[in-house]
Every structure is written in C-alpha cells, then in structure tokens.
Amino acid sequence: MQSHLPDGQTETEEADSKRFHSLKEFHPAGRGFWNDVSEADWNDWKWQLKHRITTLEKLQRFLPTLTPEEFEGTILANHKLALAITPYFFNLIEAGDENCPIRRQVVPRVEETYTAPWEMSDPCGEDSHSPVPGLVHRYPDRVLFLVTDRCAAYCRYCTRSRMVSNATGYDFHSDFDRQIEYVSRHPEIRDVLLSGGDPLLLNDDKLEFLLSRLRAIPHVEFLRLGTRIPIFLPQRVTPALCAMLRRYHPLFISIHSNHPRELTSEVRDALGRLADAGVPLGNQTVLLRHVNDDLVVMRALVQKLLMCRVKPYYIYQCDLISGSAHLRSSVRKGLEIMENMRGHTTGYAVPQYVIDAPGGGGKVPINPDYVLSRNKNRVIIRNFEGRIFEYPEAADGTPLTAPPREIAEPELV
Numbered sequence: 001m002q003s004h005l006p007d008g009q010t011e012t013e014e015a016d017s018k019r020f021h022s023l024k025e026f027h028p029a030g031r032g033f034w035n036d037v038s039e040a041d042w043n044d045w046k047w048q049l050k051h052r053i054t055t056l057e058k059l060q061r062f063l064p065t066l067t068p069e070e071f072e073g074t075i076l077a078n079h080k081l082a083l084a085i086t087p088y089f090f091n092l093i094e095a096g097d098e099n100c101p102i103r104r105q106v107v108p109r110v111e112e113t114y115t116a117p118w119e120m121s122d123p124c125g126e127d128s129h130s131p132v133p134g135l136v137h138r139y140p141d142r143v144l145f146l147v148t149d150r151c152a153a154y155c156r157y158c159t160r161s162r163m164v165s166n167a168t169g170y171d172f173h174s175d176f177d178r179q180i181e182y183v184s185r186h187p188e189i190r191d192v193l194l195s196g197g198d199p200l201l202l203n204d205d206k207l208e209f210l211l212s213r214l215r216a217i218p219h220v221e222f223l224r225l226g227t228r229i230p231i232f233l234p235q236r237v238t239p240a241l242c243a244m245l246r247r248y249h250p251l252f253i254s255i256h257s258n259h260p261r262e263l264t265s266e267v268r269d270a271l272g273r274l275a276d277a278g279v280p281l282g283n284q285t286v287l288l289r290h291v292n293d294d295l296v297v298m299r300a301l302v303q304k305l306l307m308c309r310v311k312p313y314y315i316y317q318c319d320l321i322s323g324s325a326h327l328r329s330s331v332r333k334g335l336e337i338m339e340n341m342r343g344h345t346t347g348y349a350v351p352q353y354v355i356d357a358p359g360g361g362g363k364v365p366i367n368p369d370y371v372l373s374r375n376k377n378r379v380i381i382r383n384f385e386g387r388i389f390e391y392p393e394a395a396d397g398t399p400l401t402a403p404p405r406e407i408a409e410p411e412l413v
Contacts, residue, residue: 016296023260023300024307026268032091033062042087045236049152049201053085062090063107067098073108080112080323082165085153089232092261101259101291104327106153112323118358121162123319125360132182134174138362142191143183147174147210151198152232155256157286157327159319159356164197172197180213187219193254195226200236204244211248222250226284230255231262234270242277254282254313258292260300268308275309282313285351287337293329295340302341302349312351317366320358331355331366339368343384380407 009017034042034051041047053059056074060066066074077083085106093107094100122128129138136144149163149172163170183189192214199207214220229236245251253274257263275281283305285292292298302312315338318328338353354363372380372388379391388407393399 020296020300023297024304026263026265026304026307029088029091029264029266032087034087043235045233045238048086048088048233048235051087052153053087053090054083056083059083059085059107063093063095063103065095065098066107069109069111070098070107072110073112076110076113077108078167080167081108081154081156081158081161082167083108083154084151084165086233088235088266089153092264099290101288101297102261104291105155105157105258105288108156109326111326112156114325115322116325119320119322119324120358121168121322123321123358124159124356125358126160128360132175132178134172134176135179135182137182137186137189138360141188142193143189145179145183145192145194145210145214146172146196147176147194147199148197148201150196150201152201152229152236155228155286157288157318157321157324159321160197161321161323176210176213180210180217183214183220184217190219190221191224192220193224193226198227198229199225200227200229200241204241208244208247211245211251215248222252223248224252224254226254226256228256230267230270230274231257234264234266237270237273239273242273242279245274245279246277249278252280252282254284255310256284256286257301257305257310258285258288259297260304263301263304263308271308271310281308281310283310283351284314284316285312286316286318287329287334287353288318288327289329291327293333293337295337298337299341299345299349302351303345306346306349312349314363315351315353317353317355319356335366335368338366339384342368 031037031042053062059074074083089106092102094103097103126136126138126144129136131137134146136146138144149166149170151164154165158164162168163172166172183192194210211223214223255271271281285301287293292301305312315334317331317334318324334353341350353366355366356362357364370381372382374380377392377394379393380388381391382388390405390407
C-alpha cells in the first residue's frame, strides 16, 4: 500500500510530480565528445551534417554500451533505413540507459528487420495517390510536395522508410517542374505541404526558389513545411533562413518532437526565431512505446511545446510501417493519455489523436467517448470529471427550450 504524504499526495504522485517538473526544464544539449570543436563549427549546421554518426564504428566509439539487438540492427540498418545522428542530437542520449527515449528513436535495432503480416512498406498509400513523381494528392484541396529523400537524422519508425535515405533502392528523384506544373493545373489545391525527407536540408536559395514558384500560383493560399530540423539540427534555423521565410507568408511549419527532453534551450531559441519571423508553429508527435506512451511525459511535452510557442497539433498512432512493432504503442494507451489531458490542461495544449487509416484512408480522429447517447430530445454527454449532463436537442437538430441539467449517473443504467 502506498504511504500518504502530509498534503494528501501518494509517494507515486509525488514522484510523478517531480518527474513532470524536471521534464519541463530547459537545458542545453552540451558538447559531449565534441568539446574540442570550436564554437563556430559547432553552431554551423553544415559542420553538424558533415560529422553525423553514420557507421557502426562511429556509433560504438561514442556509445560503447550498444546492446546485441542494437549492434545487429546497426549492421543491417542500411538494408532498410540508413543510420544518421547529428552530434548535437546524440548528446541527448543517456549512454547508460538502453531504454533511453532518445536512443530508441534513432539507434537501429534488429527488430526493424521483423515484419508482421499486417505491416506495409507504404502504410499511408502515398505511392498510389501520386499523379506525378514526388507529389501526393490524397486530400481534395491539398498536396504533399516531396523535395528530398534525405534527413538530418533518421527516425527508426519513419513512415517513408521505403524512400528516405534510399537504403531500399527506392531511387527517389524529385521533378520540381512537373510537381509545380501539376499544382498550377489544379485550382482546387489551396494548400501545399513541403516535406520529404526534410525540406530544411535544402539551402536557402533552393528552398526560396520552390517557395517563390509556389507562391506565384494564384490559387495556392498558403504553404507549409514539415520538418524535424529544429529538433535534430537547431543550428540550421539561422536569422537568414527566418528572414527568407518571412517573405512567403502565409507560411506554416509543422515540427516533429516526441519527448520533452528534445526541447532543449537551443531548440527553444531556434523555434523562437521562427515565431519572431511570424511563422505559426505546430507539432506532430508519434505515439511510441517506451518513449512517450506515458501521461507524465506527454503532458510535459505538450506544455513545454507551448512554452516554445508551438501548438501541439497531432498525436499520431504509429503507422503500420514494416519493422515498427517494437515501437508501436496501443490505441488504448493513446486514448488513456487523451482522456487524462482534456480538461486537465489548457485546451491549447491538447492535440488531436489520429490514426492514418492503413492503405491511404487519410487521418481519422480518435477520441474518448464523450457523447454517451442520443434520443429524440436530448444528447447525453460526460465531462472530463466523469459527470453526466444532458443537452436538449431534437433528433433533427432543432434546439429545444428545456434547460440543460446534470444527470445522476445511475439514471443511465
């Protein structure tokens, strides 16, 4: 039995509270093995890319505690998805913890080579919705515009691992002229999302070339960038980049952060530069087993994102990508987390939990059941505390005059 503390908290609750507040603190990533590198080089994003950890030899040198599963997985990594970790992001790994949530996201494991019968190489059906190479038109008014197959670091659960890093021989080649021409010929397209790979790996001039051509299309109302660069490589978010992006508003950026420890003081400052340039920022999180399928971790993440001026946007159920079962948490756990965020933290901090329907069905919102029943003259709902209420309304949606009231739960039995 848990002992109770003077303020009424159990020891478990007190431990969770301490963990929560610790996770919300901002810390620099540090220099680690790269203490002898000059400040100028360390803060140069091109230096960071050039010195990524990309081989088993380098990984063993910096992470001598590799488990047998990680060792074997790294040997086999280039058959599915290349290994790459920036020096900056590597410093967030706790070398003595094989279950470190940062480590689990970027260090290959042999489980990546296991494929369940229901897993797919293209779980979102992107290739079947690609009218021209490098462009996916799955939703009526928007397109996914793929610009590269390269990333600063490679997430081991990547939904595009079939193409990203070209480890599988997918041989991705963008064709910007054909992609832009398709957008210009389809006036229903009002929203273009640049992704990949990571569009912020393009240099400023090349990225501006794309943004300017897309912005010149009259029916394109706004542009979006999907990127994990601010998390993997905050040095890339330079004042020059932000000044260039400012010229192409309305422009939105969706970042990808899965754990509050990823939100370092360097990341906070990089995101602040983007926000100061007028860029609305949203975050997309993937629910991952032993990474963030924990209420304390997820609540710390969403609140810390708001402190970085980023709106938590989506929590994705991990796609059925081949070799991802060891990282896939359950929908039940996702709903439990959502149940304990709605009403328990500001609404700005509550993202939408979605499943990208396997095979190309698009994003399907997944929510706890708040509507309990409907009949000819009322809707029965419950709130975050579990209290039950009626909302008077006719079956055809006509408002009724009876006042709403709270209902004792036994009445529903």
